[in-house]
Amino acid sequence: MPAPFFARCWVVVGLLLPLSFAGAQTHAKHKPHAALPAPVHATGDVGDLPPAALNALQRAKVPADALHVMLWEAGSTAAPRLSHQAQTPINPASLMKLVTTSAALDSLGAAFTWHTPVYVDGPIKDGVLQGSVYLKGSGDPQLVVERLWLLMRRLQGLGIQKIQGDLVIDRSAFDVAPRDEASFDGEPLRPYNAAPDALLVNFKSLLVHFSPDRAANVAHVHLEPPMSGVQFPATVALSNSDCTDYRSSLKADWTQPTRISFAGSFPASCGDKIWPIAYSASGQFLNRALLGMWQQLGGQISGQVREGLVPSNSKPVFDVESAPLSDIVRSINKYSNNVMAQQVFLSLSQQQNGVGSFAASNKVVQQWWRERVGSEPPVLDNGSGLSRDERISASGLAQLLQTMWRSPNMSELMSSLPVTGTDGTLKRSKAQAVAHLKTGSLRDVAGIAGYVDGANAKRWILVAVLNHPNANAARPALDALIDWAAQQP
DSSP, X not given: OOSOHXXXXXXXXXXXXXXXXXXXXXXXXXXXXXOOOOOOOOOOOGGGXXXXXXXXXXXXXXXXXXXXXXXXXXXXXXXXXXXXXXTSXXXXXXXXXHHHHHHHHHHHOTTOOBEEEEEEOSOEETTEESSOEEEXXXXXXXXXXXXXXXXXXXXXXXXXXXXXXXXXXXXXXXXXXXXXXXXXXXXXXXXXXXXXXXXXXXXXXXXXXXXXXXXXXXXXXXXXXXXXXOBOOSEEEEEOSOSTTHHHHHTEEOOSTTBOEESSOEEGGGOSEXXXXXXXXXXXXXXXXXXXXXXXXXXXXXXXEEEOOOOTTOOOSEEEEOOOHHHHHHHHHHHTOHHHHHHHHHHHHHHHHSSBOHHHHHHHHHHHHHHHTOSOOOBOSSSSSOOSSOBBOHHHHHHHHHHHHTSXXXXXXXXXXXXXXXXXXXXXXXXXXXXXXXXXXXXXXXXXXXXXXXXXXOEEEEEEEEESTTGGGGHHHHHHHHHHHXXXX
16 A cells, blocks of 8 residues: 555645646535625725835835735724725736635535545456446545555455456546646646646646665655556665755656656655656546556456446446545645646536536636625636636735635635645745735735734734735735734734
8 A cells, every 4th residue: 555645645735836936415504695895995005004014025126016915804894904906906826726715615515525436337257347447537636646546445345356348537527628738837747737637636746756775875766656657767876965956966857758767866865755746648647547556456457548438327336535625625725736726616617517617617606706705706717826817806805705704614714724834835934923824926926815813812814915027026025914914903
């Protein structure tokens, strides 16, 4: 069996941080909440911004008009404490995940789960299935290696050691056009660019493990998931160099889908490392991973791995259930996982219509927004923020956070947000205040949005977004705003 799940799961779910800057449980039953009235906006100018934030902007050579801010007491309908350019629609980067995850929690319920049913279409005799196996994807965002292993073991638990027919993949739950993983930023091997899939396995990414063996002067190489037909070296030479950039030291060649090679060496000082990398032939990933796992477990197959539809009137022999939505949302928001967010976004229309698409989910979320939030809906693309086209205002995000503050799912949303200086994408935050905040980063976008602990047991909703070529150099301004918000009476 692969390494214990909890020892490695955060390596996997954190794969999709942008560096470029079938069956389901019944929906949650609760009374719908009326949309909040739009806030009475305080008029803000540059002089209203805290000096520390202005100084940080000046050091980064970012003008104050590139900053969009709203500070509003949680639960209040009074005017915000600060509203600076809060009405202007802007690119929010991964802050858009707040829209997707809030809509999902509110519409599907925190206990919602995805199911991946498994079907067989023939008799089993002496360990041989005289027919085919069908896997029907339903959009599970977190079908990682360990859970695929369990699926295959359950299949063998039926008495199947050899499949006389085919292993058939049914992807009909999502209607998503093929996408070039290089289209966003020219980085197709970055796992954050992985495209969604009704049967998404391990985020279409490899985990390459390196374990130094000083006695043998090599690092042992291990690949997960096992990939049928893919060759890779069992070892790579060790070096005495430092671990500043071990990936460059390896001189990896990923260009040939069936042959991975390393022309360099691995620094012994690094210790054990896991390198997440998107498979260079993404269209072959699922077929090779499924067959590789089946073969690793001693299974045989006479046919092939192919796409198809589950025969009508078939009943599953078992299904694999996902973690609850509350856990999925935590993985998405803590680590800004793009493809998981897109899986959830597509699932919103799949649950309504039977088939999920980006266009249909856009309509679902906009309708939900009008009913629950009440202001102008955001401009959505794929719901993850990995887009140059998505738009929302700081005011819109603040109203969303006010809506969720009053929601039965408030605690699930807040617990999913990174905590300053503690975990997720805020682990390295220099802010001194305690805050639960989603982060957003693209090449020219930096932002935060969430809840800040203030004085006198108050909680503040803070949204601050920078849209500027030097946005990421101005992150100290965001930390200054966090600390300033916490000091408000």
